[in-house]
Amino acid sequence: MHFGQSLIDALSLGALYALVALGIGLVFGVMRLANFAHGEIITGAAYALIFTWHLGPVVSVFVSLLVGVVLAILMELLVFRRLRTTTPATLLIASFGLSFLLQRVYEALFGTNVRTAPVASGLAGTVTVLGLRLQILSLVTIALTAVLLLAVHYFLTRTNLGLQVRAASTDFRTARLLGVRADRVIMLTFGISGGLAAVVAFVMTVQTGAVGPTFGVPLTVLALVGAVIGGIDRVIGSLVGGFLMGFASSFFSSWLPEGIVRFRDAFVFLLVILVLLVKPAGLLAGSGTVERT
Amino acid sequence: MSDLPGKVAATTPTQTPLLDVRDLEVRYSGVPAVKGVSFHVDRGETVGLIGPNGAGKSSTVLALAGAVRASSGSATLDGVELTGHSPEEVVRLGLSLVPEGRNMFDGLTVTENLRLGAVARRSEVPLTAAIAEVVELFPILGEFRDRPAGLLSGGQQQQLAIARTLLAAPRMLILDEPSLGLSPTAVDVVFDALGRIRDAGTSVLVVEQRAEFTIAFCDRTHVLHDGRLTLALTPGAAHDADLLTKAYFGS
Amino acid sequence: MSELKTPATGLTVGGRDLGRRRGRSGSSARLATMWTLIGPALLVYLGTVVASQIGGPVAVQGAYALVSLVAAVGLQIFTGTSGVLSFGHIAFTAVGAWAYGLLTIDPTLKKALLPDLFSFLADVHAPWPVALAVATTVGGFLAFAVAPFLMRLNGLQAGIATFGLLMVVGQVLTYWSSIGPRSGQAMVGVPADLPLERLVLVAIGVIIVSWVYQHARTARLLRATREDLTAAPGSGINVTIHRVIAFTISGAVCGLGGGLWAATNRVVQSSHFGVGMTFTIIAILVLGGTRSLWGAVLGTLVWSALDSLLVYLQGGVTLGDYVVSIPEGARPIILGATLIVALMVRPDGLTGGRELTWPVQRWRRRG
Numbered sequence: 001m002h003f004g005q006s007l008i009d010a011l012s013l014g015a016l017y018a019l020v021a022l023g024i025g026l027v028f029g030v031m032r033l034a035n036f037a038h039g040e041i042i043t044g045a046a047y048a049l050i051f052t053w054h055l056g057p058v059v060s061v062f063v064s065l066l067v068g069v070v071l072a073i074l075m076e077l078l079v080f081r082r083l084r085t086t087t088p089a090t091l092l093i094a095s096f097g098l099s100f101l102l103q104r105v106y107e108a109l110f111g112t113n114v115r116t117a118p119v120a121s122g123l124a125g126t127v128t129v130l131g132l133r134l135q136i137l138s139l140v141t142i143a144l145t146a147v148l149l150l151a152v153h154y155f156l157t158r159t160n161l162g163l164q165v166r167a168a169s170t171d172f173r174t175a176r177l178l179g180v181r182a183d184r185v186i187m188l189t190f191g192i193s194g195g196l197a198a199v200v201a202f203v204m205t206v207q208t209g210a211v212g213p214t215f216g217v218p219l220t221v222l223a224l225v226g227a228v229i230g231g232i233d234r235v236i237g238s239l240v241g242g243f244l245m246g247f248a249s250s251f252f253s254s255w256l257p258e259g260i261v262r263f264r265d266a267f268v269f270l271l272v273i274l275v276l277l278v279k280p281a282g283l284l285a286g287s288g289t290v291e292r293t
Numbered sequence: 294m295s296d297l298p299g300k301v302a303a304t305t306p307t308q309t310p311l312l313d314v315r316d317l318e319v320r321y322s323g324v325p326a327v328k329g330v331s332f333h334v335d336r337g338e339t340v341g342l343i344g345p346n347g348a349g350k351s352s353t354v355l356a357l358a359g360a361v362r363a364s365s366g367s368a369t370l371d372g373v374e375l376t377g378h379s380p381e382e383v384v385r386l387g388l389s390l391v392p393e394g395r396n397m398f399d400g401l402t403v404t405e406n407l408r409l410g411a412v413a414r415r416s417e418v419p420l421t422a423a424i425a426e427v428v429e430l431f432p433i434l435g436e437f438r439d440r441p442a443g444l445l446s447g448g449q450q451q452q453l454a455i456a457r458t459l460l461a462a463p464r465m466l467i468l469d470e471p472s473l474g475l476s477p478t479a480v481d482v483v484f485d486a487l488g489r490i491r492d493a494g495t496s497v498l499v500v501e502q503r504a505e506f507t508i509a510f511c512d513r514t515h516v517l518h519d520g521r522l523t524l525a526l527t528p529g530a531a532h533d534a535d536l537l538t539k540a541y542f543g544s
Numbered sequence: 545m546s547e548l549k550t551p552a553t554g555l556t557v558g559g560r561d562l563g564r565r566r567g568r569s570g571s572s573a574r575l576a577t578m579w580t581l582i583g584p585a586l587l588v589y590l591g592t593v594v595a596s597q598i599g600g601p602v603a604v605q606g607a608y609a610l611v612s613l614v615a616a617v618g619l620q621i622f623t624g625t626s627g628v629l630s631f632g633h634i635a636f637t638a639v640g641a642w643a644y645g646l647l648t649i650d651p652t653l654k655k656a657l658l659p660d661l662f663s664f665l666a667d668v669h670a671p672w673p674v675a676l677a678v679a680t681t682v683g684g685f686l687a688f689a690v691a692p693f694l695m696r697l698n699g700l701q702a703g704i705a706t707f708g709l710l711m712v713v714g715q716v717l718t719y720w721s722s723i724g725p726r727s728g729q730a731m732v733g734v735p736a737d738l739p740l741e742r743l744v745l746v747a748i749g750v751i752i753v754s755w756v757y758q759h760a761r762t763a764r765l766l767r768a769t770r771e772d773l774t775a776a777p778g779s780g781i782n783v784t785i786h787r788v789i790a791f792t793i794s795g796a797v798c799g800l801g802g803g804l805w806a807a808t809n810r811v812v813q814s815s816h817f818g819v820g821m822t823f824t825i826i827a828i829l830v831l832g833g834t835r836s837l838w839g840a841v842l843g844t845l846v847w848s849a850l851d852s853l854l855v856y857l858q859g860g861v862t863l864g865d866y867v868v869s870i871p872e873g874a875r876p877i878i879l880g881a882t883l884i885v886a887l888m889v890r891p892d893g894l895t896g897g898r899e900l901t902w903p904v905q906r907w908r909r910r911g
Contacts, residue, residue, distance in 0.1 A: 034700055082888045089629045092703050093826060094887045096631070100823045101880030108873035160408065167398050167409050174396035177358060179384035179413020179461055217819075221711070228704045262719045262727075269708035273693055276705050280697055 004132045006254040012138035014247035015145035019200050020223035021230070021242020022152065023193035028232045029169030030189045032088045033080060036095040039220030040102035041194050044071045045201035046211040047110060050117040057120065065198045072194025076187055099217075106213035114210035123206050141203050148199060149239075152192070156235070165189055169235070222249060222268065229275045231282025240284055309372060311336045311496050312357075312388070312465050317366035317376075319352045326352040328520035329366065334465065339497045341507040341514030349520040350500045351393055354467050358390035359383040370465055384413040389463035393470045393500075395450045399443030403434050403453060406442050410457025420460070427456040430486050448479025455486065466490065467498040472506075484510060504537055576902040581755040583900040584841040585748045588613065591845060592744040602852065603740060609848035610743045611804045613841065614750050615821075616828045618797030620840040621754055622790045623829065625763050627770035628698060631822055632706030635713035636795040638817035639686050640679035640802025642717060642724055645731040645812040647675040653733045660721035672737035676746070676803045683799015686713075688792040695787040710822065717814040730813035731806075738807040746804060750797055754837050757793055762786050827883040833893025838900040843893065847879075854878060 024038050045068035052060040075098065083094050123137045156162040167175040168185045176182055197216075204219065205211060223242045230241015248271065252264045275283065310333035319327040327349040334340045344350050356363040359380040368375045370388050378386065398406055407427070411420050428435040431452040437445065442453060451471055458466065471487070472480045487510075491497050501507040508514045508526050516524045530536050588610075595606030619633045646654070646661075647670040655666050670678070694705050719727050738746070757763050766786040806812045824847075832843020860869035870878075886893070 034704075079884060079888075086887075086891055088700055089703065090887060090891055092629065092700060093830060094884055097823065097827065097880055097883035097887070100819065101877060101884065104873065104876040104880055108871070108877060160412070163401070163405055163408060164412060166401065166405075170398045170400060171396055173360060173380075174392065174398070175409070176380040177360060177384070177390055177392060177396075178409050178457065179381050180409070181381045182379070221707070225704055225708060228701060232700070263715055266712040266715045269712045272708050273705050276697055276701055277693055280701050 002132060005134065006251065008132070008134050008138050008142075009254070010247045010250035012135075012141040013250040014243040014245075015142050016200060016203055017219070017223045017226055017246030017249075018239050018243040019145055019148065019196050020219055021227040021238040021245070022149075022235065023196035023200075024220075024224055025227050025232055025235050025238025025242075026152075026165070026169075026189050026196075027193045028227070028238070029235060030165060030172065030186050031080060031084070031091070033091040033095060034088070034224060034228070034232060035075075035193075036092070036220065036224065037075060037099040037102060038193065038197060038224070039214075039216030040099055040106070041068050041071045041075075041197040042201045042204070042216030042220065043102070043106060043211065043213065044068065045194075045198035046205045046215050047106070047115065048198075049119050049202060049205045050115050050211050053117040053119050060119075061202065064201060065195055068196075068198030068201065069191045069194040072190040072197065073187055076190040080190075081183070081186075103213045103217075110213070112213060114212040116210045118209060119202075120206045121209070124209075137203065137206055144199060144203070148196065152196075155192075161185075161188060169233075222246070222265075225269070225272050229272050229279075229282055231279075231284040233282070234284060237282050237284035241282065310334060311338075312368070312370055312498070314353075314357070314368045315366055317353065317356060317368060318364045319349070319356045319361060320364045321352075321361075325364075325520055327356065330517065330520070330522050331366075332515050332522060332525075334496050334498055336496055337491075337494050338513070339491045339499065339511045341511035342498065342500045342517055343502065343504045343507050343514055344517035346502070348517045350517050351469055353517065354390055354469050354498070354500055355392075357383075357388065357467065358392075360390070360392075381413065384461055384463070385415065387415060387464040388467065389458045389461050389465070390467045391454050391458050391469065391471065393473060395447070395454045397442040397445070397450050397453065400441055402439050402441055403445070404438045406453055406457050407434070407460060410460035413461050416462035418462075423460055423462070427459050430459075430489060431456050446479070448475050448482060451475060451479065451483050452486065455483070455490075459490070463495070465496050465498065467500070469500045470502065471499065472501060472503060505532070577759075579902040580838065580899040581752065583902075584838055585751050587841060587845065588747055588751065589744060592740055592747075596740045601855070605848060605852045605855070607740055607743055607808045609844055610740075610747045611801055611808050612824060612828060612848065613747050613844040614804055615798050615801035616825045616832075616840045616844050617750050617754050617837065618794050618801055619825050620794075620829055620834065620837060621757060621797060622787075622794035624835045624837075624839070625758070625766045625770070625790050626787050628787070629703040630706040631703055631826070632694075632709035632713075633794065633798045633825065634817050634822045635710045636683035636687055636798035637802035637805065637821065638713055638717055638814065640683045640799030641806040641812050641817065642731075642802070643682045643799070644675045644679045644803035644806040645734050646724070647678055648672060648735055648737065648807070649731060649733050650735075657729075657732065658721070658725050660726065661724075662722050665723065672735075672807065676800060679803030679806075680796045680800040683802060684792050684796030686799070687795020688788070691788040691791040691795075692784075695784050695791060710818070714814055714818055717817070725813070730811050732811050734806050734810045734812060736807065736810060738804060743804060743808070746800070750800065751837065751841070753793075753797065754840075757790075758837060762789050766790055823880075823883075827879070827886075829893070830883055831886050831893060833895035833897045835892070835897030836895050836899045839893050839895040839897060842895055846894065847882075850882065851875070851879065 020038065024035055027033055027035050045064045048064040048067040049060055052063045079094060079098055080091065083091055123140055125136050126133050127136055156166055164175065164180045164185050165188065168180055168182070172182065200219070201216070204215070222245050226241040226245030227238035228241065230239070230244065231237025245268065249264060249268055252267055253261060256264060256267070312334040314333065315331045316329045317327055317331070318325060318329055330349070330353055332340070342350055342353065352361060355361045357368050357375060359375065359378045359382065363376040366376070370386055373386055375383055375386065375388060398409070401409070407424055411423070414420065416423065433449055434453055434456055437449070442450060445453065455468070455471070468487070471483050475483065487497060487499070499507060499511060508530055509528050514526045515522050516526065526536065592606055592610065595602050615633070615637055619630065622628070622633070623630055646665050647668060651667055651669050654661070658666070690709060694702065694709070697705050717724055721727070725731050765781050769781055769783050828843040828847045829840060831847055832841065833839030854870065854875040857868060857870045858872065858875060860867050
């Protein structure tokens, strides 16, 4: 395979993982929750695309976004809000349980087999740029990610609510003493993370055209791991970690020798454990993490 | 100083105190830290709260601010019950706490920290004017407006912590150990500013370890010992060593 | 909460009650301590007898419950003592099951089923006690080998790294056909050497091992670090060493659990040892209470009873004129919701993290 091609592929997969990790990292910032169940938001939004695609792309994408946002907010309202005062470990177990639970719900609703629809199949083609055959979807993914990162950056640095999210991520208690409304900020953050999950669902669904109950799991696991090795207590850490994870997976897939390539994830995880040993708090960890109360 | 909080309150005199704390109790997993404390702060008054480490000073003010739950007792601000409210609601009711240790958002700039202080702003005065006013009070903040708060010195951070809290336009301002870890000059700057905030009519409650200093600064100073109030001292008592010893170690 | 009513029982260390030990004569204190072993063991034994008497599907579910119990006790040895979360213990169960399967399946059948095996694995054959011992050793050895890497991490990082271990082991077992079936295939023909009466003895043996460990010095030191990691270095406790010990024993017990699982299920496939099984043993511990052996035992009992009840309801139950049944697929949903509700309502589990208390003394106290 041509190096330039695999570079674009790796960039695009890295971008996709970065979006997942960003959604996870934003929530972790305000909640100290590493949300395993983020994958089930992706799955839910992907099902929405599959089932509504016949209504036209605009409606379908809108419904999918709505499903992502609503699912994320429901998780906060029904489960995580009641666990806010517990430890990050308890939150992690709860999200692990919730992930399991939602997968079973999807199974019960939509069956264990995949559901299919030709979602934006036009994007699955290739174009030739400077002699490189590139997937349109890869380019779209990179562009989408760039736009969303700018949007999130603008929100966090330029708007009042974004400022509150950043403050709450640094030191929730002090933010509340200044009048930052905990419930509102956390719900908003879940909503944003749900929206990001829906975008990821779109890209993934275009790529595969098929959605099953565990659709979002592999992506989420790797992105979550990426966020942790990048330094989940800072948004930039999650982002970079997620990107590296996707980038590394894609590169391992392209360049590991035949016969070993199926152990790709094993290599990725070994790398992860090594990184955690050297930098337990993550590559780009902040100076200290203030527990929220 | 039109915007400095408290002025409005000071011009509407009533009989009841602004902050009225009665039999306040705080427990941490069953263990009492504050054992029935009662005191009040009148409009425009400056009250001190001193006592040894672990006497329950911080727990008292954290309970007033809604950051820890009071297990019993009441605290009213202008007749409105404070206990049972979350910290963000208490700020909106008009009581603001500058917690111990300054608690900067290190990555945010001075201006961003100030904007955060205005999240629960209770005043009609435009934010830009209000910021200009606190910058007049703490000129150093104007100079460093785009600097990350984490890069400020301890004294500058304390000034920023007070300034951003003022932007909520509180009627009742509480400071928990504002002099902690500051150099003598920085302490002077902070208390000089507190004096001007007081003169503008805001009610102030200062929690301190430095007894003499606090007693001299405040209209009235309570001594908290082992979760209970023991004495109330006026500025005249600042140099009465006997009284102080008694206050700290019980009679 | 009843413990709080009596001042003498206010202070507990690692689930053991200092006040009670000091306040009573030596023999009654010893009795109370022994009861924390005898009680759970007795319950497990009686539960098994009942399941075996009922027979049919209940006996089968009883066998799986005993296997879950061993894995849960294994995880409890580590997580309960150290306070560190692990999502990776099913990796040890997986290698234990692998070892047991490879040792007990008849070599002729094995060669036909698993053509890519290393030749020494294809030829080897061992009776069940040896196979169980090997499963235990393999689990313990894998835990010991990865422990120095994992044991320096805490909280979220530990959770993620152990989860990574589960993924790595899962992938290796899935794809490496020199040590097992080809991808997507299963090891079948594991002989049924472990009926209920043998299983229950092994389970009780594991409870004894766990109890002995909990009373050893190393476990007491590790428990002391559980609440306050920052204080540990000052007290001269080498947290890492004690964690490695706990992790190794715990991995060995989970490896043994894998052997039992292979013998009970008789079909072994890498997809069995994933997130689902991890979910089950974590849920059992959360339900019962992670911090005590009693929690692992009670958690298994309640969880298995609930699971059996749901299976039963799935089939439809006639109550008078009504047929009560739950739809297919509702069972795992209810089980998943149970974990989350348990975390909300009783984050310390049904036992509150305490060991079983000697009932006679309670009565005396009240009288």
